[in-house]
Amino acid sequence: MRPEPLPRSFYARAAVDLAPDLLGKRLMRELDGRLLVGRIVEVEAYLGGEDAASHAFRGPTPRNRSMFGPPGHAYVYLIYGVHHCLNIVTGPEGDGQAVLIRALEPLAGLDVMRAHRGAVAERDLTNGPGKLCQALGIDKRLDGHDLCLGAGLWLADAPPPLEPICAGPRVGVRGDDAALARPWRYFLKDNPFVSRSPHNKTCVSFSIPKK
DNA sequence: GTCAAGATTAGT
């Protein structure tokens, strides 16, 4: 049976609220009749307006226009002209909020991921935003893709992670603006599939607020 | 039009 896609209502809230909830969820990728599955272990929240590190900071452009569309869609862009990065659009339409998927724990279809990534260690298949896109065959053709259809690319529910959740500063974000230093990177403590970062040890413990 | 920097990665 096919895992059902998470409903649009799941994505219709602030990125900083959704981001920690994405940890443990399954990222499903259907490619050439194969189902590739990864468990989300690391994410970063990016806001619109007040967040100078967000691509949405200066308003819509041809590249980032899908960020300003309805929640529950993908925002895929090319970084440094080389690597693709996958974001989940969140919040109200027009806000430009999104959550960057930074690392996965590979669960199924590892042979296909290896074919895309070459001869690397299993932990290096999907432990970075560019790496996981390459492993899952995600590129700009999926920019704007609706994640609520349950086809091609979508997210499926899963039990809450057993690992504690850590929060810390976002990777590769610099500047003087106060928002830039906010702990909007979330990852599973001591999970070996989290991308290597100097902040992995100096993390702030974090709990998902009860509903 | 030119130019530098960027939510990255693999390789000196």
Next chain:
DNA sequence: CTAATCTTGACG
């Protein structure tokens, strides 16, 4: 540390 080389914003 640097090259890979797409997208954007600052500038003339």
